[in-house]
Amino acid sequence: MSRNFSFYIIVLLIFGGLIWLLLEKGKTLPIAANKVTTETVINVSPNVSANTINKVTPTDNTFISPSVNFFTDKIGHPICILLLQIIIIIIFSRAFGFIAGKLGQPVVIGEIIAGIVIGPSLIGHYFPAAFAFVFPADSMKYLEILSQVGLILFMFIIGMELDLKVIKLRVRSALVISHTSILFAFFLGVLMAFLLYSQFAPAGTSFLGFALFIGIAMSIAAFPVLARIIQERGLTTTAFGKHVITIAAIDDLTAWCILAAIIALIQAGSPMNALFTVLLAAIYIVFMIFAIQPMMNKIGATYITKEILNKKIIAFVFIVLFMSAFFTEIIGIKALFGGFLAGVIMPQHATFKKIMAEKIEDLALVVLLPLFFVLTGLRTEIGLMNQSDMWAICGLIILFAIIGKFGGSFIAARIIGMGWKDSLFVGTLMNTRGLMELIVLNIGYDLGVISSVVFTMMVIMTLVTTFMTGPTLNLIDYVSKRKERVKERPELRHLRILISFGLPKMGESLLKLVHAFSAKEKNLFYYTAVHLTPHTEITRSVAMKYEDISFAPIKAFARELDIRLKTLYKTTEDVTKEILRTTHKEKADFLLMGAAKSAFSENVLGGRVKNIIEQAKCNVGVFIDKDVQAISNVLIMSDFYSVSNLLDIAFRLLRNSDCSITFIPDTNDKDTLKKIRSNAFSGNSNIKFAEPMTPTVKYMNNFDLIIINIKHFEKYYDDKSDIINAKPSLLLINFTDKAFISQDTKE
Secondary structure, eight states, rough: OOHHHHHHHHHHHHHHHHHHHHHHHTTTTTOOSOOSSSEEEEEEEEEEEEEHHHHSOOTTTTSSSSGGHHHHHHHHHHHHHHHHHHHHHHHHHHHHHHHHHHHTTOHHHHHHHHHHSSSSHHHHHOHHHHHHSSSSSSGGGOOOOOOHHHHHHHHHHHHHHHHHHHHHHHHHHHHHHHHHHHHHHHHHHHHHHHHHHHHOTTTTOHHHHHHHHHHHHHHHHOOOHHHHHHHHOOTSSSSHHHHHHHHHHHHHHHHHHHHHHHHHHHHSSHHHHHHHHHHHHHHHHHHIIIIHHHHHHHHHHOOOSSTTOOHHHHHHHHHHHHHHHHHHHHTTOOHHHHHHHHHSSSOOOOOHHHHHHHHOOOOOOOOHHHHHHHHHOOOOOOOOSSSSHHHHHHHHHHHHHHHIEEEEEHHHHHHHTOOHHHHHHHHHHOOOOOOHHHHHHHHHHHEEEEEEHHHHHHHHHHHHHTTTHHHHHHHHHHHHHHHHHHHOOOOGGGGEEEESSSSSSHHHHHHHHHHHHTEEEEEEEEEEEEEEEEESOOOOOHHHHHHHHHHHHHHHHHHHHHHHEEEEEEOOOOOHHHHHHHHHHOSEEEEEEEEEEGGGGSSSTTTHHHHHHHHOEEEEEEOSSOOOOOOOEEEEESSSTHHHHHHHHHHHHHHSOEOOOOOSOOOOOOHHHHHHHTTTTTTTTTTOOOOOOOOOOOHHTTSSSEEEEHHHHHHHOOOOOHHHSSEEEEEEOOOOOSSSSOOOOOO
């Protein structure tokens, strides 16, 4: 611990000193007077480029025919324009968000690109008349106000996501990594500002303000995007996942505090006024923590269900939220800080958080927040990057940004004792910026501290560093897995079972089935259970609530059976793809899925189940549970091609459970029948080899479980209603070339 503390102090002194020296040196630079500024800003909407917006106005006859004046008068009304803008924005943001999700990227990537596409860089450039009609100059103020409300609500949700108890448990090591990455990135940001100031700072901007904003923009990490990546990879409940969440939370808190101080300094105009603003902010924070938070905790302890959490309580929470935003705006540190602080002081009760998140999320994330992305897109003019040296500078910004956050986090993680893989993961995740970066950039743009060119470069940097996160994590995972496979001894390879379930009760039933195959050989098995939520836009607290509910039955049953069970919870837009990816990642030998009886009423093994069966590289079992209580009498129905595999299953069942098995082969070939009956365990009184036949419903009802190959099921049982409607539960299996049981378990 003393080594970590010493490293922390050394980093603080070195980079703090370097930043101070650069800021002092920057004072000697002449005040910026270049033309790359926000001169094109329109009066009604600061910093939104009017070059494109004002090319064609809504009344220009080149766009609107006189024959439709009646309709254009109505359409041109501010409320109609605003509604049209919202409709277009939602359509574009959802469409691009969907595409981003399909490409394995955070939805925020698609929404940012949607904003750029709608803005002057693409539609505004190629369709200026349509663009000017939909986004007239005098409508920007309404979009801006709505987007600010969306940001306040979003920051409130982010504040609620911070679990202060978790932060306290891992605060020391997380603090070292977080602050090292901030200091290192901030230093490189100030160095970058020193290089850019003379050519790219807005006219009249001081080096101090320019440098501080570039520094903090380089230092920010996207807590919500990072948390979602952790969640999607099933790492939420692991020690590593919790550690990274803590690092990101501390990073967020620290960066927002620094940003608040920078805003106060820039808006106040003098150090004394800035000090007064910071003092007011500190007093307000103390008031919220020690006066308002205890009151909110009492509310949270009392009103924790939807039936009791009535509209009066919801209204009170919103009053606290908007009052907080109101006061921070008056103080001079922006309304969104008030929203964030209001979220932090909310009750930590998971149910309370879930209910409040549900009330706010859809409106904030689907309707209001995309407006912010479009405003960012309106300010992002790729056309300004019209010279090769500008793209070279943009590349340098991206390089500095990656070195700062990735390098600082990686080095600090290694020094405090984390392994190479975990350190690389931490560095990659902390290099994710996303929406939080855009908020910082837009604040700097509104304050006139950064120019349109720098703004565009920084938006490109945000896209690159966020986009690279997923592929980089996959690459790290792939390389480390290859090394593990080289070290692995084949003769010690055990059987890996992956259980995928939807309803919590189904998870327990699947584990009961797996236990019948492995009760006495648990040391030869790796058990993993995965539950997926087909949704990527839920908050972390809500996701954790779903995770707890989903895994509660199967975890309790695993403890009862003394089984070591690994659990994975993920959110995804594509359940089929995620199950296949998890099967590959976990190197599963057998994937067992739960299915409902009704799923086979018309389309046998169709839809998602069929796609998984066809694409999986391992054996796949589909279990139709008809409330099986005990597996004591099993019927195995075999075709010619799956005899060997089904005998393996029979062998496994006989070794591990006290059950009776009836084996019905689907062949009259004497040699094959003789081979089956002369099997090593044919003398076992618990197994019976029946003559080939098609069993009736009455016959099948004597059993608890029927096991059958999927291809045999589809080919030979045209009237599937008999086997589906019979009382026994069904296990349908699709075999691959991979053996169902590992050879080292046969004796």
